[in-house]
Amino acid sequence: MSVGCLHVSSEVAGPPVDDPAEACESHASSSNEAVHLQRRLLSLGSELVTLRNHLHVGGAQLGVGGALPGGALPAALPGRKPQPAVPPRAAPAAPAQLPQQPPPPEPRWRNTLPLPAPPPAPTGGANSGGANSGGDVDDLIHLRGPLTEDAVVRALQARFYHNKFYTWIGPILVSLNGYTDTSNPLTLSAARAACRPELARLVHDAVRHQADTGYPQAIILSGVSGSGKTYASMVLLRRLFDVAGGGPETDAFKHLAAAFTVLRSLGAAATASNENSSRIGHFIEVQVTDGALYRTKIHCYFLDQSRVVRPLPGERNYHIFYQMLAGLSADERAALHLEGRGAGELRYLAAPPRRADPDDAARFHAWKTCLAILGIPFLDVVRVLAAVLLLGNVQWAEGAGGAAEPAGDAELAAAAQLLGVAPGALLRGLTARRPPRAARAHVRAPATPAAAAAARDALAKALYCRTVATIVRRANSLKRLGSTLGTLSSDSNESVHNQSRRASSAGGSGGSRGGGAAGKSMAALNDAVRHATDGFVGILDMFGFEDAAPSRLEHLCANLCAETMQHFYNTHVFKSSAESCREEGVSCAPELDYVDNVPCIDLVSSLRGGLLAALDAECAAGAAGGAGAAGGEAERYVGRVRATHRAHPRLLEPRPAHPRRFAVRHYAGDVTYDASDFLEANRDTVPDELVAAFARRGGSGGAGAGGGCEFGFATHLFGAELKALEAGGGARGAHFRASPTSHAAPLDAAAPASTLTQDFHTRLDNLLRTLVHARPHFVRCLRANATEAPMVFERQTVAKQVRALQILETATLMASGYPHRMRFRAFIGRYRAVARAAAAGDGGEAAAAVLQAAEAQAPAPASPAAVRWAIGKRHVFLSEGMRQVLERMRRVRRQAAAECIQAAWRRHRQRQRAPPQAPPPAPRPRPAPIGKTCFTL
C-alpha cells in the first residue's frame, strides 16, 4: 500500500482525491448536502456529549475535548459503559495509595448493570470527582480547572483504571505501563499491533509526514527503566511493517523479527527495576521510499558488559545463559562441557537464587530457529557462550613467586577446547605478560592471580560483546538475491515492494539493456542516489534512567544518554518554541518554568574537567605510570572530581560518606555512583598476548602462541586485531580494546587510546546528529508502580516521573502557548481548504485571513485549551487548540468533498449499470374525425 493511498483512505472513504478542496467547489450543491449531514452528525455528537457531561462515570465527569473530531464519539456513552479489558486485579491498592480520600462514589449505572465492578476512581481533593479527574479526556490540554501536577496525575489515574493507558498532550503521547503483559518476550513477533490505536496513529503520522515531505522521522521513546519503551517500540515497528512494509509475511519482517529475538535474549537481563530490562539501546532505522519499506538497519548501543562477568547483587546475567541451560539437549550439554552444571554451579550466573522462568527452554528453541534464519551457525554461538560460562569457573591461586596458577584445570581445558585453542596457549595468554616493548619475544613476566582474573574476565566480556556485534552486523548486512524473492533463504532485508518493483523493471527493460554493465551500473547509481536522499522512519529505544545500588560506570553512561534525550526534548519542545516567538516578535505567554538539564550534562560530559574527561585523564595517567591498585586509583579519581566540582549544584556527597563514591543529581533523581571499577571498565582492555592465541592455525599473528586457533568463528571475532598483530610482528605486551571498535590497533601508553566512554560519547553524538535532522515524534513512557505489579497505580511513583519528564510543563505549553509554527506557504497549502475564499496568495495576510475565517466558523470552544494564533515575520504561530480546530475543519471539508465525489461516482455508476430502456412507444394514431360531426369555426 502506498502512503498516498493510505493517507487519503485514512481520512476519506472512497476513491483517492488529489485536492478535495477543489472538488468541493466544483460540486457545490452536493458538497453543501454533505456539509449539512456532517453538521447534523456533529450536533448529534455534541448533544450526546452534553448528555454525558451530566453523568459521572466512575466518579469522573467526562471531558469534551477531543471527543468530537471526525465525528468520533466517546467510547463510554450511556449504555456503552467502559468495561475493563483486563479486570483490575489489584483494585484495593488504589485506595491504599490515596489514604486521605473518601471512597469512590458508586457509579450510577452500576445499580442497573451489575457487570464487572468498575475500577476505583480517584475522588476528593480540590479537583475531585467530576470536572477535572479527566478520565475521559484523551488529551491533557482539554483538562478542566487549573492545570496542576495533581490534576495531571489524577487524569492519568482515572484513565488508567478505565484501561486507557495512552494519553495525548497535543502531538506528544504519554504511555502508562500497567504491567498487564509481563510475560511478553518483547520481540517483534510477539508484538500485538492491532490493539494500540494511539501507537498506530503515531506510525501513520510519521509515515505520512515522511511521504509528504521526504523528511526523516524519528519516534523517540523515553522514560525510566521499566516504563515500557521496548514494548512500545516493538508494537510501533510491527505497525510500521503493516503500514509500509507489506506486513509480517515479508522476508524483511522475518529477518528483522529473527534479529530482535536473537538480540533480545543476548541483550536483556533482570535488574532491580525491571525483570526484562534491555541492556542494549536500539535505534531502528527503517528507510521508507514512496510509502514502502526499502531497508532496515539496527544501530545497537551495548554498554553493560560488566554484567557478563559480574552482575550486580540482586540482579541477573543475560537471559540467554539461563535459557541455554534450560533448552540444551543432553547431547548438546555434553558437547559443550555443561553436563551437571546449573546456574548455581557457574560463577558468572550464581548471583541470586531465583525462580527459573518456565518459558526459558521454549525461548531458547525459538532463539535457535532465529539464528538459522539469520544464517548464523548455532553451534558457533553456543560454543562461545559455553566457553564464557566455563571461563568464569577458572580460578587462580598464588603459585611460586606470586605467579597465578589455575586452581583446577578442567574448566580451563574445557574452555580452551570450545574456543579451539590449545589449553597451554590460553593459559599463557591469561597469565604471561611481556613487559611493554620487550625487545625479545621470550621475555615474559608472570601475572598475579588478580591480573589473571582480570584477563579472564576481559576475555569473557570481549567474546560476548563481539558475538553480539557480529550478529548485529550480520542482521544489517543481509542482502537480497533476486532469484530467491519471497523465500527465507533469500539473503535480504529489503522490502518485497522493491523486490517486485526491481524484478518488474528488470523484466521490462531487459531487452533494451540486454544486461549491459553500463546500464546496470547506471541503474544502481540512480537507485543509490535516490535512496541516499530519501528519509527514514526511525524508532529510538535507548537506555532508561536507572538508579541501581551501587551504580557503575555503565549506569553513568546510560543516565548521560537519558539526560541527553531529555535535553533534546527540552530543546525541541520548550526552547525552540520560545526562541522562535522571540525572534519573530510574537509574545508567547506563558513563560514556561521548565527545568534545563544542561548543567548536569556539562558536569558529566564536559571536555574540560567533566566526570568522563577526568576519568579518561586518570586512565591515561595510570597507563603511563603503570596501573596501581584499583581502589587507590578510584579514590584518587573521586578526590579529583570532588576538588574540581566542589561547588557544582549537581554533584552531591554520597550518604553515607565514602571515599570511592559520589552522587549526581539527575533530572529524574539522585544517583550514587561507586567508582571502584570505573577505571577498569573505562579502559576496557584485553592483553594482546591473549588475543594472539586466537590467530588462525598457520597464521603469523599468534607467533609463538602455540599452534593457533582452529575455531573460525572465534578467530573472526578478533579479526581486525589479529591483522594488526600480524602487521606488527606479534604480541608485544600491549592491549586491545575488549569491545569491538573501529580502532583495532594495539593501545599504546604513548598514543591517545580510545576508551569505553569516549566511544559511547562519540556514538551518542552521531545519534544526535541524525536526530536533529529528523522530525521527532515523542512518546513519554511512565511506569505505573515500582514493583511491576499488574494494574496498580502508585501516585507517588507516577508523580515523580510526571515531574521528571516535564509533562505538566508540556501540557501548559500545548494548552496556552504557541508550540506550533508553520511557514506561511506551508500553512496555506495545508489549510486552504478551511477557508478557500480567504486564502488569496500565500503570505502572512492570506494566512491571517484563513485563520480569521476559521475562527468565525468554529463552534464555541468546549475545552479550556486556548485557541490562539499569531502572525510572525515568516511563520504562523498556533496554539495546540487552534491546530486541532484547523485540523478538524480540514477533515470535515475533506470528508464532505470525498462524500460528494463518492455520491457523484455512484450516480454515474448507477446510470451506467441501469438496463437499457426500451424506445418510447410510437404515438397512437389519432382516430380520423367522423364526417358531419366536425365543427368548424
Ligand SMILES: Nc1ncnc2c1ncn2[C@@H]1O[C@H](COP(=O)(O)OP(=O)(O)OP(=O)(O)O)[C@@H](O)[C@H]1O
Ligand atoms: N503497554 C504495556 N502493556 C502491558 N505490559 C507492558 C506494557 N509496556 C511494558 N509492559 C511490560 O512491562 C515490562 C517492562 O517493559 P519494558 O522492558 O518495555 O520497559 P523499558 O522501559 O524498555 O525498560 P528498560 O529501559 O529497562 O529496558 C515488560 O515485562 C513488559 O512486557
